[in-house]
Amino acid sequence: MMQIPCPWCGPRDEAEFLCGGQTHIARPNLESSDQEWGRYLFERDNPKGLHFERWLHRMGCQQWFNLARDTVTHEIKAVYRMTDPKPEVTE
């Protein structure tokens, strides 16, 4: 069970949120090959450990934001806004 600190509403129960998966994925340009589009759409880092991901406060303020979270311990290492750069976080 996680308690997720929404940047706007503060700490709330995991049940209020929806995970949108890996964040910082850059969309390739329109001339990209089918292989590149496939990679963009489907391939993911899927690390065991530190993961940068987007979350939606679905049952709250309805805002998207980013988390740096450990996928083994579920410890949340950083919370930051959608347009912020990837923060420095130690595993």
Added chain:
Amino acid sequence: MSAILSMDRYSLFRLLREGLGGHTGWKPAWRTPDPKPEYDVVIVGGGGHGLAAAYYLAREHGVGRVAVLEKGWLGGGNTGRNTQIVRSNYLYPESAAFYELSLKLYEGLSKDLNFNVMLSQRGIVTLAHSRHDLDSVARWANAMIVNGIDAEVLTRQQVRDLIPAMNWGPDARYPVLGGFIQRRAGMARHDAVAWGYARAADARGVDIIQNCEVTGFLRDGGRVVGVETSRGTIRAGRVGLAVAGHSGVLAAMAGFRLPIVSYALQAMVSEPIKPVLDTVVLSPSTGVYVSQSPKGEVVVGGALDLFPSYAQRGSFRTTEDVIAGFCEMFPGLRRLRMMRQWAGITDVVHDSSPIIGPAPVEGLYLNCGWGTGGFKAIPAGGFTFAHLLATGTPHPLTTGFGLDRFHTGRMIDEAAAAGIAH
């Protein structure tokens, strides 16, 4: 054949003889060898898929020097954590042919392996709770029938006759309007599937090496020519990955990514009770499926924790949801005490179909993407993976299940038949 005959066979006669001898003559079901410096094929992952592939490599392809490397104990991954349901009720022709081969192999498995996998073909009932569910149940059953697989649409009364213990009251929040059944579906003992394949593979000379974690790959130019492990370097002609939820971790070691995200899937069992349920029941609307084990425990499974996770425990939030659905379906079992709850890390793919084929790196081959439903697939997954590892080319049944589908767009979207929302 000679190898299987030299195996210490289990039989009634043998049991009587050992009984008279005070049960002192039983030998371990497989050896505990040290890793050799080199093999023709090394398979990473001692779950059902890795062990079955090793067995069929030896039996079907005569590949002699095979090792299975397992970082923990056999079946300690999802193979020993699942809810044991076997079925072949999928929607598309590729999946139907593949899962039907698996179910057929299951039907002969106890004899084939000389190990009782306790297959119980008690049927699986998928419930319809609304008019729309009735339509999708009819579509599902029809797709199966078109693919030559047994399926029967059921009326409300027929479901009621099969599962009288469900909530049939007028105030049921999810009233059952009908459903469909695959009668040949059912359950098999998960540990026995791992152990049976391990014992039969060992008898054919496969080295099964537990407590041996793969930590990297040995390369020659671009090609993978072996693995680095916690027990030293092992060279191999071909390397197969069958590590389920850890596929992304191994892929990263080899320098590529996969269209896979790892999620925790949980299940739980109750204290044992008298028989109340002699089929498997799946309710897509409540997101819950239920069966009763031969010991009498009620086995309850449900949704994934829908965020990436390698924690084999499962979130309490999902446990609550699953239990709520279960109480609604079986009000008479509300006061049951749950004995155990656990989770396994499942390798979920966008189209809910597996990946069996060459990796983007030469010398390396993939068996993964089973997600929440790869136990039923173990015999066919092992069989076709053995073909791939022996010949370097996909088995005809799995040509559609390669990585290329993620850029050709030729997905095999079985999300609706996966039974669990992704």
